[in-house]
Amino acid sequence: MNKEIVIEGWIKTSRASKNFGFIELNDGSSFSSLQIVYGDEVDNFSEIEKYTISSSLKIEGTVVESPGSKQSIEVHAKKVTPISISEPTYPLQKKRHTVEYLRTQAHLRPRTNLFNAVFRVRSIIAYAIHKFFQDRGFVYVHTPIITASDAEGAGEMFQVTTLDLNDVPKKEGKVDFSEDFFSKATNLTVSGQLEAEVFAEAFGNVYTFGPTFRAENSNTQRHAAEFWMIEPEIAFADINVNMDIAEEMLKYIIKYVLENAEEEMNFFNSFVDKGLLERLDNVVNSDFGRVTYTEAIEVLKNSKTEFKYPVEWGVDLQTEHERYLTEEVYKKPVFVTNYPKEIKAFYMKENEDKKTVAAMDLLVPGVGEIIGGSQREDKLEVLEGKMKSLGMNLEDYYWYLDLRRYGSVPHSGYGLGFERAVMYITGVKNIRDVIPFPRTVGTAEF
């Protein structure tokens, strides 16, 4: 206390009376601002109250205990020097703005309380994920963004090209990709899983954390064309180990954020989603449920609830079913396992019943599915048979099949959509509001 300091920051609010003035100053280092008090002994006293919101200032003064109830300390300024006065056209004057309007001001919205909290928590979650995996010896792998393969055998993809679109070179009536940068057609990745499997067979435990892309024309609250994914891949692990790690990871991340972003989390709980902290506490303190798809279908059929999409063994679960299971039946996160093989991806391990695969989806209250994963098919002949039956070209995947030829081991992994996790932990409902500069159909601003 009573220490002399020099600080620089931006004006959040400012008010003055005849002999005193108050400025809430924020330098970006924390959610809360610092209260600056100045009196008419300051040289430019009468000028200071004219300094506009978001102007940058340098303050020289003394830190003292604050008599106010909102803060424990404040600064008594001896000198207030403007660095740059914000023009009066500043679009975010002190009043409530809708999130829709703020999306049009994506270059300024990180300065608002909501987005400041969201993007700081986004950063903390990202770090918690790295810390979780690195502390456990997982190796971080940068799988390629530009790729000539399609991990899901599905999903609409963005093409990447250096061809002149005004004059695409053709050969026998078709695009001549031999003239393209990579001498072949390439796309933006939809998943790094297959490449992560390569590394799991060398390092045992690995994870990816990078951008992935979907060129789907879906304009929903939960879909973006560009988003980040975390994909751990674990050798010598069956689906049960996979679930253990997913559960441990999710609890770890939530605990880490609760401990390292207390102010922001309280803000979300007060202004975004009043049940947030209670829901997250419940996640951290519960043992996640585990139920097979077959059991889940029985539970849903016996529930006497009217669903929009009827339930029958063999159908994929819809969000309404997922939320019913996790919110009404189990009242906590629940893994659903062993789905019918027809509705899941080619690389998932076939179970002994030959009807289901060792898939696992984690459903959480308030959202539905947040993690999807599986044990991978490690038997060469089974995998080849599956791929052939789906009409896939085995030669394109020789390297993926080689993993089953040379030292195959049981292995498992899952994908966590990073933005889904940020939405879940902050309570923010629209994916456009948790991405710095969101890319969606028709939108690639900034």
Add this chain to the structure above:
Amino acid sequence: MNKEIVIEGWIKTSRASKNFGFIELNDGSSFSSLQIVYGDEVDNFSEIEKYTISSSLKIEGTVVESPGSKQSIEVHAKKVTPISISEPTYPLQKKRHTVEYLRTQAHLRPRTNLFNAVFRVRSIIAYAIHKFFQDRGFVYVHTPIITASDAEGAGEMFQVTTLDLNDVPKKEGKVDFSEDFFSKATNLTVSGQLEAEVFAEAFGNVYTFGPTFRAENSNTQRHAAEFWMIEPEIAFADINVNMDIAEEMLKYIIKYVLENAEEEMNFFNSFVDKGLLERLDNVVNSDFGRVTYTEAIEVLKNSKTEFKYPVEWGVDLQTEHERYLTEEVYKKPVFVTNYPKEIKAFYMKENEDKKTVAAMDLLVPGVGEIIGGSQREDKLEVLEGKMKSLGMNLEDYYWYLDLRRYGSVPHSGYGLGFERAVMYITGVKNIRDVIPFPRTVGTAEF
């Protein structure tokens, strides 16, 4: 000691005599393998020596002190169970392979000593970077990968499109981008800097860490089409603070790797680059030099050295000049500052001499430039004037200019090419050998 254990891993080497056998088993969790000793009391004794390299095994046995000098412990196996026997066509039999050959086996090369060490160290460096910035309160920002702007106003870019390349829609003879996914032409980002500046003006200190792209037709050891970049951006900071942080960061990363990857670093020092550890020690323990471009030009001109590219005030420094400065003159890392404005980017802050800008490049022995950065122009009129003189369209950059309208502050930042850092720290000379699945002209395999 004498603990019963069960372990699973892959065979690195295997040899047997009449009554005993030895297997080097590796589960991926560390660079060193574990020695397994088995005797003819094991059921399948005569089978075990036939198990091929890279086969996966489960071992049940006892951990004991090793009489050998190469390891402190070994496992006496009671039971050796094959999980999957590697086919005899395994391409990486125990012999020396060239790195060129191993690039064609990118799905298997992480299993070799060299690439195992490289990719584990790559992961550790990535984490060290996050830890450095997060411990200092920097907020991690995911800047967009798909973008409609070009940060450098230069650099060849990859186009991103969902248009049918066989039948590109046209309007008045030109590509009709209104039919494209984002309703406009988009590219893969070459830098997240401009967007990072947005966040620095909200959080003070931020950093990016993500993939960036160059569609340059340059087939060198140091260029890839897809690589990762770290771009910190610091508000209320001039070029000197920028240099302080860059120096602190580089020393931190190196120290972190030396402490957390001792085996791998010793391997590099023995088999890749015999001067590596000495050079890195020198970096950690020296105060980096700081010299202006103008002084550096004088030093080079007075050096009596015959350069391929002649030196004159105004020319850009070539690698030969950079290496001469850092290796021969200063014998340690050195920052060169205040370059002629004509050879640097539009956003760099003009110095009072109106001839130079507050740029900084960090040169290191053995490599040359490893970091490039600058203080940014924070004066609206100066920046606008500069952009106009370069023929840039100011409207495209309204949001970037808004940062100078609304609470502009002195700020600085730099870019570290992640792969350059990995090459520097491991001693590996070709960028293709530090990227899991490299993308270069004509190559987008796996």
